[in-house]
Amino acid sequence: MISVVIPLYNKSNYISRAINSVLNQTMAVHEIIVIDDGSTDNSAEIVSASFPMVKLISQSNSGVSAARNTGILHSKGEYIAFLDADDYWTEHFINNINFLIKRYPNAQAFCTNYAFKEKECIYPAKLKCSNEITSILDDYFDLCCNADLPITASSVCINKSLLEEEIGGFPQGVAMGEDQIVWAELACRTKIAFHSHISVYYDRDVQDSACKTNHIYSPAPQVYVYKKLLAENKVPRELVNSLIHLIHLTVLSCVKNNLLVGNRKKALTILLSKGYLKFDKYRLMGFLLLFFPRFFVAKIFSVSRNDK
Known part of the structure; x- marks a missing residue:
C-alpha cells in the first residue's frame, strides 16, 4: 500500500x-x-x-x-x-x-x-x-x-x-x-x-518553489551532514570518494555564487577553507577569477554553462 x-x-x-x-x-x-x-x-x-x-x-x-x-x-x-x-x-x-x-x-x-x-x-x-x-x-x-x-x-x-x-x-x-x-x-x-x-x-514557475542555487553564498547545511556521515563511518566504502567529490563541488558552487555577485572576500574565505575542498582545476580557476572583474566572471560562467 x-x-x-x-x-x-x-x-x-x-x-x-x-x-x-x-x-x-x-x-x-x-x-x-x-x-x-x-x-x-x-x-x-x-x-x-x-x-x-x-x-x-x-x-x-x-x-x-x-x-x-x-x-x-x-x-x-x-x-x-x-x-x-x-x-x-x-x-x-x-x-x-x-x-x-x-x-x-x-x-x-x-x-x-x-x-x-x-x-x-x-x-x-x-x-x-x-x-x-x-x-x-x-x-x-x-x-x-x-x-x-x-x-x-x-x-x-x-x-x-x-x-x-x-x-x-x-x-x-x-x-x-x-x-x-x-x-x-x-x-x-x-x-x-x-x-x-x-x-x-x-x-519552476512557482514563486518560492525551491531554493535558488544562485542565492547560496555559504556551504549548504547538507555539507556538514555529509561530513558527519563520513566521520562516523556510515558511508559504504564504495561511496566514500564520490561523496567527498560531491562535497567539493557543492562548496565550490558557493564560491561561484559569491564571485558572480562580486563578493571576493567571501569567495576567498571559502576557497581557503580546510576539510571541504581538494585542489583541482575548478578550485584553481576560483583563485584565478578573484583577480577579474565581475562582468568577466559572469561571461566565463555563461560560456561554461552553454558549452555543456
Whole structure:
C-alpha cells in the first residue's frame, strides 16, 4: 500500500492540480494526506471543499520538514510517496513505482525520472542515471555531481519503517537541503531503484518553489551532514570518494555564487577553507577569477554553462 503525503503552504493556485494528478493515476493509492502548514491563503479550504476523500491535517507553520513528518506519522501505507503542492505527476507515476517495488524487493527507496516545467516549455532533467528502463542507483553521490539530482521530493517513494524508525524522518530546523540529507541517508542504508520514464513535473514557475542555487553564498547545511556521515563511518566504502567529490563541488558552487555577485572576500574565505575542498582545476580557476572583474566572471560562467 502506498500513502501519498503532500505538504501545503500557500499554494492555492496549484494544490488542485497536484491532488488531481494523484487521483488520475492508473493505479490507485491507499490514501492521500495533505498537511496544511499554517497557510494564510485559502489552500486548505480548497482541499476540504473540493476533495472530501483527502485526509486534511492542519498545523501551525513549522516548515516543510515538519509537515512531511506529520504526514509520515499519520500515514498507514507500507510505502510513502511525497508530492510537493506545486508539482504534479503523470498518470503512470504510481504504476512505475509499483513496478520498481516488485522488481527490486531488496530496495527500500524508489524514484522516477522527472522534468522541469517553465512557462509553456518542458525540460527533461539532466541526469547521469542509466538509460535502462529500470535500474539500481549504484553510486548516488556520483550521480549528483555535475548533473541534476537523481531524486526530488516529488519523485520518490520510501519504505515507511526505514524512513520513520531508522532515518528519523526529515530534519527540522534546517534552512535548506533537508530533503538532500534524507536522500544521502537512504543512499548509505539501502538500494535505490530508478525508473527512467519521466513521471513527475517540477514547476519552476512557482514563486518560492525551491531554493535558488544562485542565492547560496555559504556551504549548504547538507555539507556538514555529509561530513558527519563520513566521520562516523556510515558511508559504504564504495561511496566514500564520490561523496567527498560531491562535497567539493557543492562548496565550490558557493564560491561561484559569491564571485558572480562580486563578493571576493567571501569567495576567498571559502576557497581557503580546510576539510571541504581538494585542489583541482575548478578550485584553481576560483583563485584565478578573484583577480577579474565581475562582468568577466559572469561571461566565463555563461560560456561554461552553454558549452555543456
